[in-house]
Amino acid sequence: MTTRLDTEADIQSTAQVSVAPQFDRIALIGFGLIGGSIARAARQQGLAKEIVATARSAATRARVIELGLVDRVVETNGEAVKDADLVILCIPVGACGAVAQEIAGHLKRGAIVSDVGSVKGAVVQDMAAHLPANVHFVPAHPVAGTEHSGPDSGFAELFINRWCILTPPEGVESSAVEKLRTFWAALGARVEIMTPEHHDLVLAITSHLPHLIAYTIVGTADELAQVTSSEVIKFSAGGFRDFTRIAASDPIMWRDVFLANKEAVLEMLGTFNEDLSRLTRAIRRGDGEALFDHFSRTRAIRRGIVEIGQDSAAPDFGRPHAQLEKKAD
Numbered sequence: 001m002t003t004r005l006d007t008e009a010d011i012q013s014t015a016q017v018s019v020a021p022q023f024d025r026i027a028l029i030g031f032g033l034i035g036g037s038i039a040r041a042a043r044q045q046g047l048a049k050e051i052v053a054t055a056r057s058a059a060t061r062a063r064v065i066e067l068g069l070v071d072r073v074v075e076t077n078g079e080a081v082k083d084a085d086l087v088i089l090c091i092p093v094g095a096c097g098a099v100a101q102e103i104a105g106h107l108k109r110g111a112i113v114s115d116v117g118s119v120k121g122a123v124v125q126d127m128a129a130h131l132p133a134n135v136h137f138v139p140a141h142p143v144a145g146t147e148h149s150g151p152d153s154g155f156a157e158l159f160i161n162r163w164c165i166l167t168p169p170e171g172v173e174s175s176a177v178e179k180l181r182t183f184w185a186a187l188g189a190r191v192e193i194m195t196p197e198h199h200d201l202v203l204a205i206t207s208h209l210p211h212l213i214a215y216t217i218v219g220t221a222d223e224l225a226q227v228t229s230s231e232v233i234k235f236s237a238g239g240f241r242d243f244t245r246i247a248a249s250d251p252i253m254w255r256d257v258f259l260a261n262k263e264a265v266l267e268m269l270g271t272f273n274e275d276l277s278r279l280t281r282a283i284r285r286g287d288g289e290a291l292f293d294h295f296s297r298t299r300a301i302r303r304g305i306v307e308i309g310q311d312s313a314a315p316d317f318g319r320p321h322a323q324l325e326k327k328a329d
């Protein structure tokens, strides 16, 4: 295995890798941000003798060939998984069941079959219904991403120092779980195991609800009558800009996430609405103490996230340095 240690974070996460997994053939179904990042990182780390990829459209498949990031690009999902030791579905969660059904008859005995879906309960159910008993199904979710999608958007460092959650169904062989854990650790991720139900609850509050709020606020600003669109864009650095980045995330992926994680999202949304009502009441009553206490608590949470290295405290000016230098002239 080749190990490139570029940053302190690399060193920290790579330290978890005990033995580099060697797969003879990895099959990636879907080649967007996540599939493309896995291909780049797996190749950089030498984790497979051969990486085979496919994507739904001919245009994406042609682009993957141009990028030269995998050994072979094939036209069908069935062809992709043939003789693969590790198969990873890197497609929207709503498509996983149908693709599992399509590949079921082509999988190699003893293969590890996984996915990267942002929702686990529904995906595990949809896929498990079709997979044969002689493969090891180990679902996964790398909690890492950007608002970009497509074959050009991936990068090898995406998973470094990020969490990857595995949700192995009961009874799956522990050696298969261990092999996938080692694979993700070699891509730079820290790995945690939990049940699909718990995963969906945790992600509903840490990822799904924030995206829903961002989608809402950007839509609301767009429909305002008293403030023009150009003013919203011009003064976006007041906080709005950060929401627009999240609200630019792929519409198909996020449609599927909310459809698949309906129960957990609705539960978190209920709690959120109660808290929002409390803050609304504090503003209406001029209750500065309640507002101050709440904002102090949330500031501590942000500092905690920075402390554990999941974000940087560096100021994000949101504009290229060139512009700053030009202004100083």
Ligand code: NAP
Residues within 6 Å of the ligand: 029, 030, 031, 032, 033, 034, 035, 055, 056, 057, 058, 060, 061, 090, 091, 092, 093, 095, 099, 116, 117, 118, 119, 141, 142, 143, 144, 145, 146, 147, 148, 149, 150, 151, 250, 253
């Ligand atoms: P992406 O960049 O949009 O790529 C999606 C890929 O799936 C493309 O290759 C696309 O093929 C293919 N695809 C789309 N619909 C399909 C269908 N109905 N059947 C078969 N293939 C289909 O998406 P991504 O961001 O990599 O997300 C992929 C998965 O990763 C999703 O399940 C998502 O929940 C999960 N995830 C995403 C993030 C994130 O931040 N983006 C983070 C963690 C996990 P074409 O290009 O040919 O259309």
